[in-house]
Amino acid sequence: GHIPLLWENIDTSRKNQYIKPVENERMPEAFKAMARKGAGGNTPSLRLPQHNELYIVRHFTRLAASNFSIDSNMYPLGSCTMKYNPRVNDAVASAAGFASVHPADAEKAQGSMEVLFNLQHQLAQLSGFDAVALSPAAGAQGELTGVMMIRKYHESRGDFGRTTVLVPDTAHGTNPATVAMCGMNVRTIPSNEAGQVDLAELDGLLDESIAGMMLTNPNTLGIFEKDVVEICSRVHKAGGLMYGDGANFNAIAGIVRPAALGFDVMHFNLHKTFGTPHGGGGPGAGPVGCTWELQEFLPGPLIRKDKDRYAAYTPGKSIGKLKTGFGNFGILLRSYAYITGHGIDGITTNSEMAVLKANYLRNLLAKYLPAHHGTPSMHEFVASNPLKNGVSTMDIAKMLLDRGFHAPTVYFPLTVKEALMIEPTESESFEEIEAFAQALMEILDTAEKDPEAAHRAPETTRLGRLDEVAANRKPVLHHKL
Amino acid sequence: GHIPLLWENIDTSRKNQYIKPVENERMPEAFKAMARKGAGGNTPSLRLPQHNELYIVRHFTRLAASNFSIDSNMYPLGSCTMKYNPRVNDAVASAAGFASVHPADAEKAQGSMEVLFNLQHQLAQLSGFDAVALSPAAGAQGELTGVMMIRKYHESRGDFGRTTVLVPDTAHGTNPATVAMCGMNVRTIPSNEAGQVDLAELDGLLDESIAGMMLTNPNTLGIFEKDVVEICSRVHKAGGLMYGDGANFNAIAGIVRPAALGFDVMHFNLHKTFGTPHGGGGPGAGPVGCTWELQEFLPGPLIRKDKDRYAAYTPGKSIGKLKTGFGNFGILLRSYAYITGHGIDGITTNSEMAVLKANYLRNLLAKYLPAHHGTPSMHEFVASNPLKNGVSTMDIAKMLLDRGFHAPTVYFPLTVKEALMIEPTESESFEEIEAFAQALMEILDTAEKDPEAAHRAPETTRLGRLDEVAANRKPVLHHKL
Amino acid sequence: MNFSGNEARRDEILSHLGHVKISDLFAQIPNKLLYPEIPLNTGLDEHSLRRHFQDLSDANASALGGIRFQGGGFYTHYIPSVVDYVSSMGSFTTAYTPYQAEVSQGTLQSLFEYQTYISEITGMENVNASHYDGATAYAEAFRMMYEANKRKGGRILVYSQISREYREILDTYLQFTDAVIEYRDLFESDANAAEIQLPEDCAALSVSLPDFHGRVADIRNLADRCKEAGILLHIHGDPLLLSVITPPGQLGADVYTGEGQVLGIPVNLGGPHLGIFAVSGKLLRKIPGRIAGETVDSNGKRGFVLALSTREQHIRRERASSNICTNQGLMALRALVYMSAMGRDGLQTVARKCIHNAHYLISGLRKLTGIEIDQPDALHFRELRVTCDYSVDKLMKYAESQGITPGIPVDENSILVSTTEIHGEDELDRLIELFKTFDQQEV
């Protein structure tokens, strides 16, 4: 049923039971000038409800029940890598010895320092890079870090004219937005029919203004750029640096190292490749790895080992700090647990199984929903909605919700019409993948025969289809008290 | 949807990731004689599935979603006291310093000993008894303890003829069953029209064979036995002892002490009065308090304080141990947190509010579902299904499930026809109680007009009404592999 | 701290009910006894409460550390994180006995699955939904067997070493019956089970696998003899061990009990643990406790309910065989999550490692002077009794200074040493070294 907002069932009387008020309170004279109206008494200048804890627990228990999650069923949201989040990682992260550490005590907390040092090492080994900075708070901040490093690198060489960055048309929107944030210009590379960077097009775009190029590999079509080594080489020859968008590193971790392909700098999305909980939308973490030529530009703090003690430092030409403290330590900790537990064997197997399962699903759906572009896919594939009777990709997505599955990513990449981007991940069993394929095929059958039914979906969820246009027309962004 | 059993989706290949197998395993020759067929290899002599952890998490997430709980909505299950279980109590109980303590280290674990010592003291203070044993594992085991103590007491005085125990007809079934387990006889006291023990009937049952009497007070009709002091006095005069069934102590904790009423021995149901989670059916804990005349018979271990150290001991004439270790320590710990956090003020307020809210609900329902017996009620009240059109109490219960509420206790006490036993608890807000009353009144209206609809309930649950008779006719108690 | 909700409307409701003050609600209670002075504190805020418990927990932790080899009925096994995760879900913890089956399928299906796991591991047909713990299950099994087979006589033979605690609990539970328990030891008196003489007036015979000294006897012949003689056979067995040995059901046991603490439940100073209770078909209607059973709903779909409740005290009252009600539901759930996460392979890995470690210790210790191992050639599961030439008390003190707790002393000169899969060989070696060094000091 309907879940009231926390304001809609106000219980005005409960006293807080968490902290006892001060007796003989000492409030300075200066408080009066800025005091909130009613803050001294109980007049409702602050209109927040007072609920008992049972009400709070019930409220969130009900909200939780109206959320789809990996824990409820398969969640093949392409490019988001909705794989299993091992519970042991949450358990180790909540140990009291970690959560309460203050950044001012960082070097006393040698256990935490060891976590960071080891994770730097693990990410460097997996990617082939020479140095890794862990502090960027998310993939997007990792990108910002990397592109800033590229700009700083050129500037440090007195090369101020390099302010153009090449970005393929299949790239995530963060790539061009990041370039803009660094005060540089984007030049878009159209992809060829195979969904890959076209070398001839690339050659046409390379000139002395090129600071570098951003490339996601495997790309957002789920395809490994077969010419990646050549691309890197040509960009390098033009004086540019290669930025690797690590969003899809989960397909190749343990299989091939981005540094070996020619990338100079890359971010990792720990919540994707290294299994930290997506949290309903964060927090993640976006460490950045780079070659030795670039490592002086990394943001601090980095961790080094001096004899038996770990210590933090910042490189000499650093682009500067981007995040307080040591980054999203709680996430870094979980990824360290993930990598340490899996080991190189487990990480490699995960990549293999992610790719195998994506190709299996692609194969099962081949007749109904043929994937674009050549085989084999990596960890995901992209297809177009095949229906011509007015059933939209969004309709298909909503019908999947009625079958108990989450929908794939839809309408992305922008280069594919009515795109469905499907990523089963290695965590799903073959049986679950078969069930999903079966459901999707039945849905396409139904939608072909009865487009109206498709437009009505979802019908089994607590709410029917939500009107996103109305939400934007006259935005209501908080409850009116 | 349907939730398959763990066997119905067998994934036979996953390796356990929790414990690495031994290398160079050392199995003694003697193992062969008793070895399970196939235990050495991988033949399926042990037909247990091998799932990955994601499957396990999903399975139990789905099962959890098909459970009603206090966290989902009001759960007015009479006599079970389904009140809020403060999360802080779970948090303190899971501290590493407690859960891993081995009973052999008990006296080294002075923190745990302090918990037990303080809880003994708190329960003694709240009940007025002189000594409390914490080890009984549940209310029923507490009863067994208490009645054994009564028998032992008489025997210790050479009084071997006292083998009859009086039990009111409104008592929980555990009372007579306990008496039988102690090798004694039950004599049932019929209750009078006011739902109370009739003094004249009592007098007629008292003789020299009386070992004692078991009395629940407030009784299972939710009524405080107004003659309780007189009852105790007469039983004492007849040479018997008074056993208090503490199932309903939650109505009077802080208000009146059972020892002051004349009880000699009583058990506490910690999960009811002192808010420990009911766990889908346990574990609870059933400590026993008694007067100084009986304390030598208590089961060990009891905790005493010698100077600054806590130590465990067993009284000289103890009935013997009933439970390994120190009882259900994990539950005792939570109740200690509950009592310490609430303090005497909070405990007393809880009792008051439990009684106020029960009377409020009773009042709201007065026209539709009049409670049996006089006012005021204590923490719960009992009414009879008023419908004469073939709608059963069970039908009404099932209709409540469709409204999102749990049903009251039904068909108990046995002395009330088509009984509904309703206990809102102090945790429910007045608003929630009003919503429940409203729902129940609407249900009774609907059921009166449309008895077929009542028989069909529940209709909104994952499964329709379950056939309990079939389950007993040819019991299937495990999945056939 | 107070969780009892809305007080703002308290007075309004009170007066709506025709009362002036809250104590009017308690008019049935003798006035002079109302609101006694109770000298307890007035309550803590949550922050202070957590501090208090942190202090208590620290007081424990500071006294307990190092490598520990304690067992004797309670064992430290590794508990996968997923067990804590699932068993702390509010939907499981804040539910109760599944009286309304349609909204309790989570609890009921879990119990049915628990019963199925235990049935498969033990080979027994009928498993209840839990008992308080292994010892109370053991004691109630004796009561049940005594009642069920009384016509044969009141004697029950216990053919294994059991702990003092089990004996005490058994005595407590049987004290008001005519049952007579006799204790023997298969390893001491009757090495060859085929030679055992079973008395005529014997209702039941009980064997523990392993026994208190960690020894696993070959009871196949003994089991056959019981069947021939019409004596009920009871096996008390460790569920982990049973994953690798011939299960009680296949040995012909009529009653099985076990301690389920080893299946994902912390030691926790003795509880809550999990009593496992199972019987063969012929005793089905005698088993105490709740049981989940399969049935169908009004549309013919499979579902689960509490079954056979006519055995129980709330129906049969004084004619019930036990007063036990719902008891360790959440512990049965923990055990189920543990067993399902570990899987067959995981359970057997743990069991084999417990055997391996015990025999690794035996092989290291038997070479030493100054100590003797009880039946070193028998199959040992997890545990062994070591008898020393010296005082165990002195050994314990020395061991403490070395950061090791070598076991639980059982008398002046012997100690019960326990090892589970959590011990690595390095730790076992340290224990062996401890015995060696201490003996050299003594000499």
Next chain:
Amino acid sequence: MNFSGNEARRDEILSHLGHVKISDLFAQIPNKLLYPEIPLNTGLDEHSLRRHFQDLSDANASALGGIRFQGGGFYTHYIPSVVDYVSSMGSFTTAYTPYQAEVSQGTLQSLFEYQTYISEITGMENVNASHYDGATAYAEAFRMMYEANKRKGGRILVYSQISREYREILDTYLQFTDAVIEYRDLFESDANAAEIQLPEDCAALSVSLPDFHGRVADIRNLADRCKEAGILLHIHGDPLLLSVITPPGQLGADVYTGEGQVLGIPVNLGGPHLGIFAVSGKLLRKIPGRIAGETVDSNGKRGFVLALSTREQHIRRERASSNICTNQGLMALRALVYMSAMGRDGLQTVARKCIHNAHYLISGLRKLTGIEIDQPDALHFRELRVTCDYSVDKLMKYAESQGITPGIPVDENSILVSTTEIHGEDELDRLIELFKTFDQQEV
């Protein structure tokens, strides 16, 4: 440890796809680069993994104890247990950005409620669904204000002491723009805000409540001056403090940012924390990040969706004002659970206790010799800067021996002392005593 499921059918599926070996799937990758030698361990079982982390956690715990008065941007407040309970529910933790709103109402309604709480506390109309942390919100606010009000000029005045870390992050974020930041201090140069001269070419002005030294300035006049001069007013404020003082929205702020770590989130070595970001109506279409908005479903029932996504990078690409995507969802949930559990009363109790404790310290410390407090008569929230006649380094060493960490050194002679509601008066007294005793030793 490996969670990637069923391997039994691996070869079957592989051959079904027409492959022989798994590496056939990677045929696009240059063969010589495939499967490089990577010198990492081969994996641990879960038991060994937990041991490893226990060792690491113990290594921390053994070095950190006693009473601690550290702040400087990260504060230890009491976190009710219910916050951890709710925020560890798998239904919240294992969901992602609510792209499919119909099955994501849990996340979406939570975010909408979070926005409402923050809106009420800050008085700001438009709150986003989170930013990385307070410092990045701060820096992006400057970027946004610079872009929005560039025509006025590139100067931004910072009228409060801010931490070195905030300055560094601001510099990083602005390094490729023409914005110029000037730092002033209301308390030092312009005690009376009415007298402040605001330059013409100024796009925005920023104030922190409290500033880095814990001081809360009366900015009412300053705020009015900004409005008159067409300068955007930015307030960076502590959400707990704002529960008891006039909120930014009422002061006329155009932009509000804050650090939400204090709302139920552990310090955790610096993250994950919670950036709070809000703007007045006129800047609505410039705000970075996700926002939840109310709408209706096909039956007219209320529901929630992600709103205004046309501002964002996945639509606008290089024309977006920021590259930020979904970021701290679970931390926004934690903050919501914290705020809703505490309620108005709880939040204000904490805020008042932080003020009380700071002034309790001030009043104890100002009597001592050898130290001086920065602006002792100003309103202090939680924190104060103490300048000493002696080396803070020596003080820290002495304090450690007493089991106290008195604060964070900010330079050779001064230290930032922070106190929250978790400190009792006994602990505050011990800190005062520490300064006293140390000064006596020094003299």
